[in-house]
Amino acid sequence: MSEPTTRRAAELAERAAGLDAADPLAGLRKRFTLPDGVVYLDGNSLGALPAGVPERVAEVVSREWGTELIRSWSSGTWWTAPERIGDRIAPLVGAAPGQVVVGDSTSVNLFKALVGAARLAGPGRTELLVDASTFPTDGYIAASAARMTGLTAVPVDPSRAAAAMGERTAAVLLNHVDYRSGRLHDLPGLTRAAHAAGALAVWDLCHSAGALPVGLDAHGVDFAVGCTYKYLNGGPGSPAYLYVAERHQEGFDSPLPGWNGHAEPFAMTPEYAPAAGAVRGRVGTPDILSMLALEAALDAWDGVEVEAVRAKSLALTDFFLECVAAYVPQGRVESVTPAAHAERGSQVSLRTEGARAVMDELIARGVIGDFRAPDVLRFGFTPLYVGFADAERAARTLGHVFG
Amino acid sequence: MSEPTTRRAAELAERAAGLDAADPLAGLRKRFTLPDGVVYLDGNSLGALPAGVPERVAEVVSREWGTELIRSWSSGTWWTAPERIGDRIAPLVGAAPGQVVVGDSTSVNLFKALVGAARLAGPGRTELLVDASTFPTDGYIAASAARMTGLTAVPVDPSRAAAAMGERTAAVLLNHVDYRSGRLHDLPGLTRAAHAAGALAVWDLCHSAGALPVGLDAHGVDFAVGCTYKYLNGGPGSPAYLYVAERHQEGFDSPLPGWNGHAEPFAMTPEYAPAAGAVRGRVGTPDILSMLALEAALDAWDGVEVEAVRAKSLALTDFFLECVAAYVPQGRVESVTPAAHAERGSQVSLRTEGARAVMDELIARGVIGDFRAPDVLRFGFTPLYVGFADAERAARTLGHVFG
The missing domain is CATH 3.90.1150.10 (Aspartate Aminotransferase, domain 1)
Known part of the structure; x- marks a missing residue:
């Protein structure tokens, strides 16, 4: 120099x-x-390892699984993990308890959210507006959700999304922060615009949750999804989450009505009767190792x-x-x-x-x-x-x- | 006494x-x-802990995640885990390589398989026959898959399934072993009957894989799903798998076309172009802790x-x-x-x-x-x-x- x-x-x-x-x-x-000598600026892709995770994971593997075996399902912390951890994430995205459930991947949760939104939309609403600059999986899943609910997926640049919303719009899927450019979109304004058009607002929070205030409840967001392995430091491929606003929960008609979302999962009845609350967003058996690693990782947020x-x-x-x-x-x-x-x-x-x-x-x-x-x-x-x-x-x- | x-x-x-x-x-x-003094007869619900798993999980958490961080995605064993571990499971269910992919829950895989089967069915085939004695989630998911593909789900007792198959049958979903009674159903015969009726056979292997020969390829099964936490000892809620027979892979049209199932996932193109082979069954980012725990667990099968x-x-x-x-x-x-x-x-x-x-x-x-x-x-x-x-x-x- x-x-x-x-x-x-x-x-x-x-x-x-x-x-x-x-x-x-x-x-x-x-x-x-964190490893010595490294400047880690990729926590927006894979968050760093929180200090308490290795010990907690070892305990889950060796004691809860290895020694307690099946008893951990009935007496331990396993069964309620999806909604319990959802309530840990809720304050980070501005949600009151009971609206966030953890499990599955972001893509799978997006499918639930978009189909759920499409089924709540009024008659004559035939379009699903989709952020055209989105992380591609959102567009692929939106196309599938639209196809399977009789809607048409319409790509739209977020800067023109508000103008594109109208009486045919069933729902709009937007990213809070664009994964490539890092642009933060106007969640309050675009949610208001969707509601003014009579449409539902579905937000992907993968690149914002844990980095900035989201305010899901305050801004009246309808559905949201996000991953937990970026700013929430849950570990590689850790389970994602689904937010269903309380006012939509009773009408939320999931395309993936697995037994974990049943009102009485252990009654093993042939008819599906959905559980109340965010639990309705559950599908199959939750992935316990990753779930509880994520739970331990969230300790890093204590008091923050x-x-x-x-x-x-x-x-x-x-x-x-x-x-x-x-x-x-x-x-x-x-x-x-x-x-x-x-x-x-x-x-x-x-x-x-x-x-x-x-x-x-x-x-x-x-x-x-x-x-x-x-x-x-x-x-x-x-x-x-x-x-x-x-x-x-x-x-x-x-x-x-x-x- | x-x-x-x-x-x-x-x-x-x-x-x-x-x-x-x-x-x-x-x-x-x-x-x-296994804990001392315990007779463990619930491995059909949660398999015991294989001895090598704790060390492997600790390595994944502390070294691969904690030290290598994002580099493990590009240079390590993470990205290809779903298909690699699928190929480890394949011989246990009688499948040649390239037809099994691991990830998501059984319920989610069942949704992929049933929608995939419905979309491959010929015209005029309007019914999805579903084992009425099944573990309930299969029935719930089948009802959703039928609803979303315009079919009617028809419950049938497995003993009368062959007689119920006909020209309206698109596909039939059966359990290889009934979860409650332990009854083993005739996979070869019922698969033949389905094919004779021009329908596809979809099998749930949760209670058979790892306990008895399945012979997916030998008996011409079309689609199959199964969990890995019972006889395969993958750990609580470990990821499930999807089998798509090679002859159906090119026509397999997944309802969950996530970016991991794309032919070029990192090209980030707005159009979905499905990957060839079993990889097409992938959806979102795989849950690495659970995936690699499962991979280590499968070492228990070496030479068996x-x-x-x-x-x-x-x-x-x-x-x-x-x-x-x-x-x-x-x-x-x-x-x-x-x-x-x-x-x-x-x-x-x-x-x-x-x-x-x-x-x-x-x-x-x-x-x-x-x-x-x-x-x-x-x-x-x-x-x-x-x-x-x-x-x-x-x-x-x-x-x-x-x-």
Whole structure:
């Protein structure tokens, strides 16, 4: 580095140290196990390992399964895990208890939510509007849900979604934060617009829950789904969740009426009688190892307010962008993440030529982000365990890669 | 016990010791961790813990997730787990490689299989025949699959299923072994009958796979599903599997076209293009902790032939029934499991008054079976870790409870 650059680096490193020292959430990092020497900016893809998880999983495997065996189903914590863990997630997405149930993948929950929404829609409502920039599985599942309920799936750019809603709209599926660009969509406004059009609003929270306030109840969202392995740190492929607003629960007609969602699952009756509440969203036997790993992982949130997380997230991404501007030669990267706080999730996506090779090189130097085709470097900021010095080092390393 | 009973008990205990000494599978028990002093006859509900699982799970959690983090998705064993583990299960159900994929619950896989079968059925085929004595979730899911594909679900007793099949039959869903009675249904004959009627045969293998030969390929089964937490010992709620016969894979049109079943999942294209082979049955991100626990659990099958397991299973249930006849006062229990080997699964179900209290008492005395409403004591025999002395002790304890 040239001398002025070195001076600028020293200044930014000092700023980072000061920001970390003043960070009220800095102490939370010790709730996680992270490898030495790594800056982990991919927690928006796979969250880090919370410190209490290995011990809890070992206990579930060796004692609850190995020793207690079947007795853990009747006397232990297993059977009610989906709704109990749902109630742990609920405050993180602004939901009162009894509306969130954990289990299955995001895709499967989306199918339940969209079919459920389609069946609640009024007569003459033939269209399912779907965020055209969505993570693709949402579009694939929406097409299937539409096909199987007699609707037409209509792709729409989120910026034009409100204008596209009308008397034919049954429901609209939107992403709270776009997985590629990191753009935060206007959940309150778009939900209001859906309701004004007489449609239901279904939100995918995969890239927002645990990073920023969602306010499902406050904004009157109808259905929502999300995964738990990103900002909620549940582990690889940990079960997803389904939110069904209380006012829709009685009418929620799931396309996957498994025995776990039955009002009396052990009566083993031939007729399906759906359970009341969020439990109706359950399907088959819950995946206990992953469920209870997730439950232990959620301990990392004890005493943490999502609002404080959001404040740190914005400060982190602001600071990272400032460092990128300082370290990366002009013209080499372009941020596709909105600069406005109101439109920014908890990631920074930089477009660059040869993005895949750049990311490989960054990872080789200990800065882990990810690559999204065709040309995006994605850096996720997870305020529970990422600090300002991490952001500075990541940007500085990126500068070296281009240097 | 009276003196003749004591003599009979000594004789049965000696027989049991001899049978255990001659059992070629006896050595497999050390592949499992079982609590001392317990006779575990509920492996048909939750299989015992295979010895290698705790260490493998700890490695997945601490090293693969905790240290390798996101890199485990690209360079490790995670991404291909559903089809790789499917190929481990395949020989246990008589399937050539490439036809079994692991993931989701049995209920969800059943939905894929039934909708897939309905969509492959010829025109004019409007009925889905469903085993009326089935584990209830199968009936609930079948009703939903029928409703969503324009079919009518028609309950049928398995003994009359062949006669009920006709030109309106799209597909028939049957259980290989009935969960309550332990009756083994004629998979080859009923599959032939379905095909003779121009219908597809969908089998639920939850209570047979891992206990007896299934022969999916040999008997031309079209679709099958099964769980992995019973005789396959995958752990509580471990992921289920879906079998799609190779000849149907190209036409298999899944109702849950998630991104993991896409031909190019990381291309993130807006249009769904299904992958070739069993992979098409994948939906969302696989649940890695449970998946890899299951994979490690399947090591217990190394070098084990299902035919040998079946032979021991029949010998165990025969011997248990003999011991029950010797120990339990006449008229107190009635076996609802068929006596004929060709009709018996790997469990013995005894009907008795006050069955729930009887089972509670048995469990208090260290013999773990389970209760199925309204009046059934269910004893599952898992030949990998249950021996003849276990069967004798279980029957003797049952005699004491009635004594």
